[in-house]
Each structure stands twice: as structure tokens, then as C-alpha cells.
Amino acid sequence: MKLIKNAKLYYDKKLVDRDVLIENGKFKEIATEIDFDGAEVIDAQHNLVAPGLVDVHVHFREPGQVHKETIKTGSAAAAHGGFTTVGAMPNVVPVPDDVEKFEHQMELNKQSKIHTLQYAPITLEETSDQLSPLEDLAAAGAFAFSNDGHGINNAKTMFDAMQRIAQLNSHLAAHVEDQNLFNKGVINAGATAINLGLPAIERVAETSQLARDLLLAKESGVHYHVCHISTADSVNLIRIVKDAGINVTCEVTPHHLLLSDQDIVNDNANYKMNPPLRCESDREALIAGVLDGTIDMIATDHAPHAVDEKNKGLLKSAFGITGIETSFPLIHKLFVKSGMMSLERLLDIMSSRPAEIFGLDAGKIQLDRSADFTIIDLFEEYHFEKEDFLSKGINTPFVGSDWNCFGKIEKTFVNGEEVYSE
Template sequence: MIIKNGTIMNPATQTIISGDILIEDDKIIKIAKSITPSESEEVIDASGLVIAPGLIDTHIHFRDPGFTYKEDIHTGSLSAAHGGVTTVICMANTSPTVDNVPVLEDILQRAKAEDIRIYQAASISHSLKGETLTDMKALKEAGACGFTDDGIPLKNAAFCYKAMEEAASLNVPISLHEEDPAFITNNGINHGDVSEKLGVYGSPSIAEESLVARDCMLALRSGADVVIQHISSGRSVELIRMFKAQGAKLHAEATPHHFTLTDEALLEHGTLAKMNPPLRTEADRLAIIEGLKDGTIDLIATDHAPHSAEEKAKPLTEAPSGIIGLETSLSLGITSLVRPGHLTMMELLEKMTINPAKLYHLPYGTIEEGAAADFVLFNPDETWIPTEYASKSSNSPFTGKELYGKIKYTICRGKIVYQD
């Protein structure tokens, strides 16, 4: 296969060139200004398109095993491919929980049949109870790429510190869901002016900030690579900035919904704008953007969280939290960050490719000779409107919204896995 006439953007080397890419099997063989194809080679004309490394999403839920009416490994993989995502890291809060080697090995074995690269994080604690550490060494040896009890916070600070020490010794990231339930009456809804209009007491930002402050300190002391997941509060951004300056190996995720929307979206979209942690104020949204601009936040991840239409149709305080995000993440980055001038296209791609690859020690996220042939080809100036999804679920507040950045091809292992 030869990809011709594209604008090749490689965040790993911070380079932009116009040219062609020759692919054989699953590797990049040659990058040059012009490559003449043989008669047997498939040619993709990428004129007017950006060629970027396949996106890497460090925070997704495929709901498999246990909740496959919402999503499964196969439909999740299709959804990722539609969004230009060639590598995903699945969370461990399945049923059964990924807290033992047999469950982990079953998922990884079934994942081999899919067209994208699927990695699996294991849980920090048995049954997500925050009481007993899993056998992290055995799980890493069996293929776990990191550890997280995502969806549930680690309330015991000493236990959290012990888990960080173990993760540090294994040289893998540990990812933390930062919401102290003691502060929360109704989760998924920011406590503020909007929640008062809705007549509910929601989740105040202190629920996140208090655990972020604690875990920044523990990260500094433990030396672990600690990921603060789906950051929603401006004060949390400030805390991470401060502790990174002191040498803590902190990494922060921003989701497209947290840098695009505020809690006002609840008034328009109802349960489709309900997620944990919740959408917060415009000041918080702008602080997250500042964190993305100065590198305090180094990852953009979707927290792709499928739910059925029946579940999301329940009253606001009863419906589950979360939205799907794999198919709109790049477009939301272009629409909400690049076009307004907050980030360059290179800076956006850096947070969606090479930064996650480095954190998880993955040999992807770059375009160079000898590297994996994983790409997303897109037109940053073309608009589209999401109406239907490859995911089993459609719980998104972005349905029907005009977005910039139309994905034309997703290529993984040298194979076209999505074509517009």
C-alpha cells in the first residue's frame, strides 16, 4: 500500500512534511517526497488530508465481560476505528472485575480477533472494594498494561500509597478516579447554579479536589507514574501543575466533553450530559484548556462509556453517568481546541498519540520508517454531523452537532479498518 500526497504530521518528531508513505505488511517501509507505486500496490490518494499516527485512547469501557448489551469488544473496536483510534486501553470495572489472570487472559485472547490494538488495565483492588491489592506482578506478567479501579475512588490513603509503590516497582502507570463520595449527594451533576435550577444537590468540585490534593502528594512521595483521570476542576489543574513542578510523575487526562461543555448542557441534554466527574463551570472548562495549553494536562482520553437508551431515559438522578466518545474525540479536539486557537494541530495530536504511547511503553504513536503502520487520515476543514454510531450505544450530547475534522481512513497494522 502507498499513501500519496498527504500532509504527514508526526508529533513524536514535531515534523510536518508533504509526501508519500510506503507500507508493507504492518510496517512503514519508506517515507519520501514521491514514491512510484507498482501495479500490484494499493494506492490511497491523501491529497488535502492530514496523515497522523493512529490515535491512542487510554481510557475506554467496552463493557465486556458482563454488560455487553451496552457494548462489546467487537462493537467497541468498530467504534474506535470510526474515530481514528487504533489503540485502546480498557478499564477494569467489568463483571467479573479484571482482578485475576484468567479474566484478563480471556479478554486479551478475544481481543486478538479485532482490527484494532486492544490493551487491558487490571484493577488495583479485588472486586473494586479498595481493601486488598490484586497480584499486580502476576497481572502485569499476564499482559496488564496498567492498574485502575476506575469508576470508584480509593478512599484509604495508605492503601492507595501502597498500590502506587507496587506500580512504581513494576514500572506501569496507576490511574485514579478522584471523587470522594462523602461530599456527593447526586453524582454526575455539578453542585452549583444549574443543579439548584434542577432542584438537586449534586457533586461539588471539592469531591475531586480533595482526593487530587492527597494523591498528588502520594505521587510525589512514591515516584509512581500516576494518572489523574478525567479531570473536571480548575483547582485540580492547579494542584497538578504545582506538584509536577516539584517533580511528581503526574499525568492528567482531559476528556473532550470536559473541554467542550459546561453544566449548562444538562439543561439542554438532560441525562446525555450526565457523567462522573460532572461537567462543571465555564471557569473550570477554561482552566482545563489552559492546562492543555501549558502541558499540565498531557493526555486527551474519551472515557467512552456506553449505556442503553432505556437506562439514559430514566430520571436525571437515576440514570447512569457517562457518554460515548470514541467516534467524536478527534473532531471535538479540532472544533473546540484547534480552530479557536487554543492548541495547534500538532499539540492536539501529541496528546492523543505519542504522549499516551510513551506513558504505557507502547511502540506506536509515531510515523517513521520501521514503525507500525497505524494511521488516521482526516480533513481538518471538512464538517460533518454525527447522527449514527458504530457503537451499540448512542448516548452522546454531540449527536446532531456540526463538527470539524472528517475522518476519511483509519489504518491499523497496514490494513484499512475504516473508510468514509
């Protein structure tokens, strides 16, 4: 039994001063003053006590790519970032595209320090036009379906998948990318690509496929969730279809909110990700989309790589950056410390809202629910150094004194048990 004293608690969508009693891994009592003999007392010291954060888009790399990350190191990094529930993408080796491989993946996920939910692939190998056994994978425990890392270029394949996933009352999370328009690019089409002499990725590689999919989603009725949107046109398209009542949601990454291609001043592959960093007007449109609710949530697209996979320059290095440990403090500074957004709203879009959209038992402090929460010091200013990371991946530009943060994760708990402590 644990007793959290002196908490600034995010409870029922408000910040209140409360004590919290935890018994058998669940929230037992929430009150202004609680005294309970024999309980382990944890003094929150008037720091924020928030629901465990929820990230619906991570890559833990196991099996097949454990030199980049493992379930143990990825989940430890998530706990360090204040996350207690994540959705793991299926682009591992082998892709879990049948029941046997999927059940093996679920067994591996039991190593996780947190709640790691598993996506199943939409198509075999994530790259074919043949649908995976969607119904069987849902029965085996897939909480949603995605081909993340690959766009589905065949419209009939996507429409068929949407119809079947809608019948399952599940969720389709789409990586929107027309491979024919991607054209082997490495950064956004624009002045930076021209100045560095690098092949460019056009915005329409994202937006043309998104426009197609939004119409297919309308016809199928599926819950269509758009991964890591990156352009102003994507925001506008999603805003329009939401106003029309289509069942569409979307996410944005911290790096697309914080950076643009103007920040790429030399051949540094820590700025290489897919979708790429767009121009400053796109970044501003993404911020506006978060503020007006068009963008539903922030998801990290945590993509760790080994050092030798990111030291080959923008042309030859792997796409992706690590992000789950830096997400909350960077976004807290961007939105809350600047006055653009309330702390309550930020906690909603990083915990309650993604849980509600994907139907997860997460993201909320409530009596008799699992005691998944994090304690955060909102006021200490600090920055990340490479030795601070628990992830195997240190491939991120958000390191060093140029990126001061506010919102240090002090402790994280899952089912009432401590899984991270500063």
C-alpha cells in the same frame, strides 16, 4: 504492499508533503515521490495522514455488559474515530482481578479491530481495600492499573498499591473520588443543581482525594496518572506538583472541555457523567491547562450505555457518555479551527504524548514501525447523527446541527490493513 500518495503527513512532529510505502504491515519508505509497481495505491488527496490516535481511557463493556457495547463494536467505533490504540478499563463483569479472569479478558480482546491494551484493577472487585495480585497481573499483560469508576478511599490501600506498582515500573491511573463527599449526587454543585432540584456533587469530592494522592505519589515514586480531571483546583494542584518534579500526568475529556453545567437546561441524562460537568470557570481552567501543558492528553472516557439506561432522567440514569467517535473532530474545531492551538500540537497530545507517557509502541509514523495511521479530511464541515455511530452507545449530547465539526475520519489502518473507511 500499499502506497499512500499525496499525503499531508504528520512526521517527526511536522507537517510535510510525502508519499508513504507500506510493506508487511510496517512503514517501509517515506519520501517526496515514490513509485512502486504492483503496490495498491491509495490517493490521500492531500488530506492529513496522521499516526493512529491513542486513547488511554475507554470502556468496551465486554464481558458482562454486552448490551451496552462489545469489543467488536467498541473497536469499530474507535477506528471510526481515528484511534488505533486504546486502554480498556477493567470495570467489566467479572472484574479481571486474578490471572485466570485477566487472561480470559485478554483472549476476548483479540476480537478487537485495533490495539486494545488492558488495565488490571488495583483492588479486588475494584471496590475492596484488598489489593489485586498486581505482580501476577503485570506478568499476565496488564499495561497499567486502575479502579476507574471508583475512588480508593483508604489511604493505606492507595499507598501500598503505589509502592508495589512503582516496583513494577508500571502506571497507576486514578479515578479520584471521595465517596463520602460525593454524597449520591448526580450533577455539579451549583446553580443548575439548585434550579433542577437535584442532589449535587461537590468539587472537593475530586480535589480532596487528589491532594492526598499527590503527596502519596511523591513518597512512593510511582507514575501517577489522574483520570478525567474536571476542576480548576485540580489543574492548579497538578501544575504545582509538576513544577516540584513529582511524576504525575493527567487527562481531560472532550466533554469537560466543551461543556459546563450551564449547558444543562433540562432533565437530559446525556449530560450526566462522572465527574460531572463543572462550572464555566472550571471549563476555562481546563482549556488553559491543555494549552500550557499541565494537562498531558485528551482521553474520551468512552462510556456507552443502552438507550433504556439513559432515558430515566438525571436522577436515575447511568453516568457516562459515548465519545470515541466524536473526539477528534470536536477537539480539532475547539482548538485548531479557533486558532488556540496548532494542528501539530493537537496531534501530539492525541497520539504521541499518551504513547510516550505510557511507554506504548504507538502514536508515531516511523520507518519499520507498525503502519497504524488515519487519513482525515480537515476541511469538510459536518455533524453527527445517531445513524452515524458504530458504537452501540448513542448517549451523547454532541448530535445534530448544533455541533458542527471539522476533521472527518476518511480511513483508518492498523498494521497496514484498513479497519475503517468512510
